[in-house]
Amino acid sequence: MFKLRDVWSDAIDSQDGCARVDVYQDLKKMTLDVIGLGGFGYRLQALNRDDNSNELEQAYAEIFAKVPPVSLYRIFMDCFPFLDFVPDERTRKIRESRATIRRIGMEIVQEKKAAVRAELAGGTVDSKVLPSKDLLTLLIKANIATDPKEHQSLTDEEVLSQIPSFLVAGHETTGMATTWCLFALTQNPQIQHQLRQELLSVQTDSPTMDELASLHYLDCVVRETLRLYSPVALTLRTAVEDDVIPVSKPFVNRYGKVQHEIRIAKNNRVIIDILTLHLSKDIWGEDALEFKPERWDSLPDSVKDVPGVWGHIMAFSTGPRACLGYRFALAELKTAIFTLVRAFDFELAADPKDVTRLGIIDQRPALKSQPKTGAQMPMLIRPFVPL
Ligand code: HEM
Structure with a gap:
């Protein structure tokens, strides 16, 4: 978070006190760095690069690129699978990207395994005692541990297959949520002001999780963001x-x-259809389409039946396949908003009516007037100076 704050402060200094930034692209880099560190103890350094030269980020961007219209060649490929040996441009790029993700993933698994083994050399392993707390180290340590029986251990391939799930599930979603939260604050200056007042009442730049959890208005703003702009708009079963x-x-x-x-x-x-549920006037009341953090202080009874894993909303789904990372995501989202809203004043650098959502399943932000640019959220950022 501090890194992103520094990147934006530098941009402000170099642009005479007001920077025009694409907050979505920068927040995505930040969340990639965070999941790299928190998930795998791995410095992806996405924010340290001026261009998009992070190999992993590029590989993901390629896989999630807008799917081009179906080509004749693809129809032929479906009819004659042997043509798969002569892949078209898009299939080739996806394969290359998968290979890159796999190669980097396997490097991470091997490095971690070596580190865990070195740490544990000489003794039996108690899977609960762990100096390094990232998710992958936990997984590898539990795997190397002497307590699980052999058939319960995961192979390197199985450990590797967890990495893409966590990278995909854990970085775009949180990046989208933070972007939409900032968007909502630009559209509601009074809420931005009230939130900043609460955040500035904390005496430190690095609050503990308990201190963050005690910020009531921040909590309401986060809940309202995840309701109105649920990053995952629908899911299938x-x-x-x-x-x-x-x-x-x-x-x-x-x-x-x-x-x-x-x-x-x-x-x-x-x-x-998560989003329809979140916007239903029957459930949330006549003001369901408005961004109103204070609604969380007096929810209608109808909301209490929404079966989400967290907070009477379905943003993190429900049941046994609900989001595994929701606590991580909430901590990350709150920390990002805390750090950025204390430091900067945000203004949308586009007509709000021009702002739209790209995906059907997800909610990447975009501008209707610039369909070729892809996902973006341009904003003007100024340092916040107390009066
Ligand atoms: C605001 C941020 C996030 C949102 C809105 C979100 C939302 C969701 C949703 C709706 C699902 C269920 C998908 C379905 O039912 O088909 C899901 C699954 C999942 N999420 Fe998240 N997520 C977020 C952040 C994260 C983070 C930070 C991580 C990792 C640290 C993570 C890890 C996962 C995993 C591993 C699954 C798959 C669970 C399974 O299939 O058993 N998510 N997420």
């Missing part, structure tokens, strides 16, 4: 058996018949 989904009130189906439940058959796919 496939029924493993015939089932019935209960509904809160009867509805009329497309054949004009009143239904009291939704019947689904084995293998049916179900879309869980």
Whole structure:
């Protein structure tokens, strides 16, 4: 966080007291660095580069690049799988990117393994005692530990396969959430001011988790951001058996018949539309589309039935496949907002009506007027100077 604050301060100094920055791209670099360190104890240094020369970041950008229109060649490939041996440009790039991610991932696993072994040389291993606390070290240590039986240990390949999940799940999402939070603050200057007052009441730049947790208005702002701008807008599930989904009130189906439940058959796919749920006036009230942190002080009863793993919202999903990193994400989001809003004043450098969302599943921000630029959120940033 401090690194990003320094990068933006330098930009302000070099642009005569007001910097124009793409906060989304910078926040994504920051969250990549954070998951690199917190997840793998690995310095990805994405923020230290002026260009996008971080190999890993580039590899991910390639895989998540806007999918081009379906080419004739791709249709042929689907019909004649042997053509797969002569991949088209996009397939080739995706394969190269996967290979890069795999190579870097395997380097990280091997380095960590060597470090954990060196640390533990000579003794038996208690998987609970761990000097290094990143997720990967924990996994490797638990794996090398003498307590699990051999068939319970993961192979290097299995450990490696965890890295992309954590990198993907843990960096874009938090980057998006922080960006939308700053966007909401630019659209509500009074809320930005009130939040900054609370943040400035803390005497230190590096609050503990308990100090952060005690900031009530920050908590409300974060909850409201994750409700109104849920980074994951929808998710899918496939029924493993015939089932019935209960509904809160009867509805009329497309054949004009009143239904009291939704019947689904084995293998049916179900879309869980998180954002629609978060914006429902029936649940949240007539002001559901407004950014109102204070709503969290008196929620309507209907909200209490929303079954999310955290905070009566579905931003982190629910059930056994809910977000594994939600506590990490909340700590990161709060720390980022704390550090950045104390230091800077944010103003949107675009017409708010021009701001849109790129994805269907996710919520990458973009400008309607610049469809070719891809995801972005331009802002003007000035140092905050107390009166
Ligand atoms: C604001 C930030 C985040 C949001 C909104 C978010 C949201 C979600 C959602 C909705 C899911 C469930 C997807 C589904 O049901 O199909 C999920 C899964 C997951 N998330 Fe997050 N996430 C965030 C940050 C993180 C972070 C920081 C990490 C890692 C440290 C992480 C790790 C994971 C993992 C590993 C899964 C897969 C869990 C499984 O399949 O069992 N997430 N996340």
